[in-house]
Amino acid sequence: MKPKNKSVSVAAFVVTVLASSAFAPAVADTLSDVKAKGVMTAGNSGSYPPFEYMADGKLTGFDVDLAEELGRRMGIKIQFTIIDFKGIVASLTSKRVDVLITALTKTPERAQQILFSEPYYDAGTGAAVLVSSNIKNPEDLEGKTIGLQIGSSGERYARTELTKYTFKTKTYDDFVLAVNDLKNKRVDAVLNSLPSLKYNTRNDPAITITQTWSPSDVGINTRKEDTALMDEINKHLVAMKNDGFLKSLDVKWFGR
Incomplete structure (x- = not known):
């Protein structure tokens, strides 16, 4: 009787395992899904030039x-899919879209919710200065006067990371006014994110942009479980960096 009981126990175990696996959640494979459909949906805010903005009714x-x-x-x-920025992360985690391609900067809080690809742009903080400047x-x-747009990353950086230096500040609601004061030598530098600095001074030969003082990576985003899709995206982003494609986009949209 013992061998028979053992056979019954093994059979019951197999049935239990099969039943459990039948109700187990499927492993995410968004990569296979988008490959099969031939389409991948991407969330985008549509309101952060030159990364994304509407021109003649078309996202560019x-x-x-x-x-x-x-x-x-x-x-x-x-x-x-154009999504209001405040809901952009939720649109991904709720599976409204497959990925985010919207110049999202990496923060510890965001990285707890979603995956970030290899960086395709540095949106860190730096300064716009005159070409003749020694900054x-x-x-x-030290000892200079700097222009800060209220609420910008440049203002936050100056007030939190540069406290050991002594300088005067002028604040502005409008970034363009700060740049005008720089050209008229009322301030010695204007601090802000590199994309804002580069885009808004791209046609001004009298102004140059410093190197990154405080890096901030921008990447493409997938859900946490979509590691295969992220691996695929990273493979192509690395290739774009190596073959110069990302550099060509930088020149096209930022003019430097």
Whole structure:
């Protein structure tokens, strides 16, 4: 009787395992899904020039060009969905879209919710200065007057990371006014995010932009479980960096 009981126990165990697996959640495989459909949906705020903005009713910008090239290399089409920025992360986690391609900067809080790709742009903080200026690094601001747009990353950086230096500040509601004061030598430097600095001074030969003083990576985003899709995206982003495609986008949209 013992061998028979053992056989029954083994059979019951197998049935239990099969039943459990039948109700187990499926492993996410968004990569296979988008490959099968030939389409990947991407969330985008549509309101952060030159990365993304509406022109004649059509979404355009750095991220749109990046997405088109990514889709070409993946052998799929990428369709954008415009989403208000405050709900952009939720649109991904709720599976409204497959990915985010919207110049999202990496923060510890966001990285707890979603995955970030290899960085495709540095949106860190630096300074716009006159070409004739000797300001290259943060320590060169000692004794100078700097322009800060209220609420910008440049203002936060100056007030939290540069407290060991002594300088005067002028604040502005409008970034363009700060740049005008720089050109008229009322301030010695204007601090802000590198994309804002580069885009808004791209046609001014009298102004140059420093190197990054405080880096901030921008990446493409997937859900936490979509590691296969992220691996695929990273493969192509690394190739774009190595073959100069990302550099060509920088020149096209920021003019430097």
